[in-house]
Amino acid sequence: MAGDLRIGNDLTRGPRIRFRFDGRDLDGHAGESLAVALLAAGILAIRSGVAGDPRGAFCAMGICQDCLVRIDGVPVEACRTVLRDGLVVERVS
Numbered sequence: 001m002a003g004d005l006r007i008g009n010d011l012t013r014g015p016r017i018r019f020r021f022d023g024r025d026l027d028g029h030a031g032e033s034l035a036v037a038l039l040a041a042g043i044l045a046i047r048s049g050v051a052g053d054p055r056g057a058f059c060a061m062g063i064c065q066d067c068l069v070r071i072d073g074v075p076v077e078a079c080r081t082v083l084r085d086g087l088v089v090e091r092v093s
Helices: 034-040
Strands: 016-021 024-029 068-071 074-077 088-091
Touching: 016 034, 024 034
Parallel strands: 016 088
Antiparallel strands: 016 024, 068 074, 068 088
């Protein structure tokens, strides 16, 4: 059914919220990880590696640090960051 946010059996997504990634306004759902919100928005390359190669959410549990971003000047892992309304996120080169 269109507009139904139910997933699987009885799970529901949080309300839709806005956040900003590298100057671009995006939508996500409260309670989801930042990495999931970026993937859902079609952003697969979250940062660049030392050689300039694209990096994104790989392990999704905070081990590989390929999803490293900067929030309020502090490097954090997108997979371990809970999305919240108004979050401003920048790429880490």
